[in-house]
Amino acid sequence: MTNEKRNQGAFFPRDRNWQPPALTPPYKTSVLRSPQKALLSLDNTLSEMTGPVFGHNIIGDLDNDLILNFAKDGELPIGERIVVHGRVIDERGLPVKGALLEFWQANAGGRYRHKKETYLAPLDPNFGGCGRTISDEDGYYYFRTIKPGPYPWPNGVNDWRPAHIHFSIFGDGFAQRLITQMYFEGDPLIWKCPIVQAIPSEEAVKQLIAPLDMGNTIPMDSLAYKFDIVLRGRRSTMFDNRREGN
Amino acid sequence: MTQPLNYFKETPSQTAGPYVHIGCTPNFSGVSGVFHEDLGISMTNDQTEGHRITVRGMVFDGKGAPLKDALVEIWQADAKGFYNSPSEMRGQADPNFTGWGRCAGHMESGEFVFETVKPGIVPFKDGRPMAPHITFWIVSRGINVGLHTRMYFPDEETANATDPVLTRIEHKSRVPTLIARKEGDDYRFDIHLQGDNETVFFDI
Ligand SMILES: [Fe+3]
Numbered sequence: 001m002t003n004e005k006r007n008q009g010a011f012f013p014r015d016r017n018w019q020p021p022a023l024t025p026p027y028k029t030s031v032l033r034s035p036q037k038a039l040l041s042l043d044n045t046l047s048e049m050t051g052p053v054f055g056h057n058i059i060g061d062l063d064n065d066l067i068l069n070f071a072k073d074g075e076l077p078i079g080e081r082i083v084v085h086g087r088v089i090d091e092r093g094l095p096v097k098g099a100l101l102e103f104w105q106a107n108a109g110g111r112y113r114h115k116k117e118t119y120l121a122p123l124d125p126n127f128g129g130c131g132r133t134i135s136d137e138d139g140y141y142y143f144r145t146i147k148p149g150p151y152p153w154p155n156g157v158n159d160w161r162p163a164h165i166h167f168s169i170f171g172d173g174f175a176q177r178l179i180t181q182m183y184f185e186g187d188p189l190i191w192k193c194p195i196v197q198a199i200p201s202e203e204a205v206k207q208l209i210a211p212l213d214m215g216n217t218i219p220m221d222s223l224a225y226k227f228d229i230v231l232r233g234r235r236s237t238m239f240d241n242r243r244e245g246n
Numbered sequence: 247m248t249q250p251l252n253y254f255k256e257t258p259s260q261t262a263g264p265y266v267h268i269g270c271t272p273n274f275s276g277v278s279g280v281f282h283e284d285l286g287i288s289m290t291n292d293q294t295e296g297h298r299i300t301v302r303g304m305v306f307d308g309k310g311a312p313l314k315d316a317l318v319e320i321w322q323a324d325a326k327g328f329y330n331s332p333s334e335m336r337g338q339a340d341p342n343f344t345g346w347g348r349c350a351g352h353m354e355s356g357e358f359v360f361e362t363v364k365p366g367i368v369p370f371k372d373g374r375p376m377a378p379h380i381t382f383w384i385v386s387r388g389i390n391v392g393l394h395t396r397m398y399f400p401d402e403e404t405a406n407a408t409d410p411v412l413t414r415i416e417h418k419s420r421v422p423t424l425i426a427r428k429e430g431d432d433y434r435f436d437i438h439l440q441g442d443n444e445t446v447f448f449d450i
Contacts, residue, residue, distance in 0.1 A: 008333060014449065018255055020390040027261075029388030032308035033439050037420075039449035042411060046368050047381050047396075048450045050331035051321065052346035060282065069280050091254050104269025112265045113277050115353070116315075128280050130272045166262070166269055172333060174321045175450050177392060179385050181260040195261060198390050204258045230254045 009235035010044035011175045012091055020198035027194040028155050048175035049234075054100040056134055063132050066105075066145035070128030077127035077146050079108025081222040084182070084210065085142035088135045088169065091233030095139030099231070100170040102132040103143065110151030110161075119151055144222060150189050162189035162196070171231040182227045185211045259392065262385035266317045271350045286319065286348025289362045294342040296325025296363035300432040301397065304356045305384055308440030312356030316386035320347045320360055320397075322379070327366030364399070370410040377405035377412070384437060394448045397435045398425045420446050 022034035042048075062069040071077060084103075088096040106112045106129065109121035113129050127146060135141045148163050164181040171177075183190050190196055190209065199205050207230075216224035267275035271284040290298070301320070304312040323329050328339035330346075339345065349358040367375045378399055385392045398406050406412055406425065415421050423445045426433040437445045 015256065019259055022390055024390060030390060033388035035444060035447050036440050037444050039447050040415060041449045043371065044450055045370055045376065046329060050329035050333045052344060053332050089254065091256060093252065093254055102269045104265060112268060114265045114268055115276055116264065128277045130269050130277055130280055168270055174381060177383050178257060178259060179262045179392060180257055199258045207255065207257055230257045232256050
């Protein structure tokens with residue numbers, strides 16, 4: 001593999017001006033859950049540069065099909081049918097192959113299937129709301145689902161989450177570990193949301209908004225949205241100084 | 247003008263929210279029948295080498311209340327100090343040990359529990375040994391970017407005293423926030439997001 005040497009370096013430092021800060025008071029829960037002391041900066045050691053790998057054997061046939069993976073035989077969940085697809089790459093633009101992606105979301109009415117969920121919108125008996133997949137050699141992934149609805153949440157008296165899908169991504173080093181949310185092009189709620197506003201710049205927020213992708217729709221069946229994900233890149237190891245025996 | 251460097255920006259993180267368990271531990275959260283079993287619930291099998299340990303703890307907010315909606319992941323070397331990872335170039339890790347665990351805090355108490363083995367020694371970048379440690383990653387509602395920290399062992403005083411990471415901590419009074427307590431046969435590692443005992447979190 002030509003990139004093998006390059007793939008062994010430490011990860012680029014996280015750009016903390018691009019990422020949301022820990023304390024974002026308009027998102028009230030962050031007030032008591034944000035560390036107040038400075039983080040200890042540490043160049044990666046093996047403990048952060050390595051990470052677990054997930055084989056395709058853990059993935060079931062319907063794991064990337066949220067339309068069918070909870071539905072009763074012969075029934076379907078209610079809502080807009082969509083395909084979500086894209087690539088997982090790193091900051092150098094290299095594909096991250098074999099990345100594990102896990103997703104979860106509310107149903108078309110904005111209701112989660114969870115014991116602690118209290119929103120009055122109904123559960124859909126045919127929709128579970130979770131799925132997963134593994135990126136291929138080019139970092140490409142896809143799944144299909146029902147477009148989630150927006151929902152109100154107890155923060156301000158009238159705060160609403162824009163429609164979104166939660167993503168958890170495993171690259172090939174534990175330092176790359178990332179959880180984020182995908183939003184949908186054209187949703188006016190995006191720019192009113194305190195969780196979105198935790199992100200400091202408009203440019204960074206746009207990185208989370210998936211465009212409608214007519215080139216990948218399935219005619220008479222499903223619309224498509226494209227969502228590319230960028231994980232931290234690795235430093236080059238050329239001319240790296242290493243002590244003997246390491 | 248110069249040529250562009252063509253780097254991309256890392257996708258911004260967003261909170262895992264209150265329902266992270268639907269996606270990461272669906273069987274635990276009550277969405278059953280989609281995945282056969284939740285990932286990361288067992289790190290060992292009956293042939294795993296090394297000394298078996300139980301690690302438990304809670305994540306506390308700035309008012310001292312335990313988080314009941316957190317998700318904790320750990321990553322560690324095997325008993326000989328090898329990572330079960332494709333980027334482990336030093337040798338072959340124990341195939342019967344995954345090194346990775348994931349646990350949702352108990353819905354009533356908030357406690358997380360990992361059944362694992364005590365990790366071996368892993369070298370720092372310059373070859374010095376790091377004391378045995380477990381890497382932690384914590385996400386939940388109210389945490390905008392997942393938090394990285396490390397747990398060290400109370401019965402490794404000598405190794406801890408020269409650990410290249412622990413010795414980097416400027417305020418020595420904060421070092422104990424990274425050292426588990428022995429509690430019977432178990433290790434307890436409580437994580438404090440704020441306050442006098444705020445855990446040292448890493449920007450790695
Ligand atoms: Fe949500």
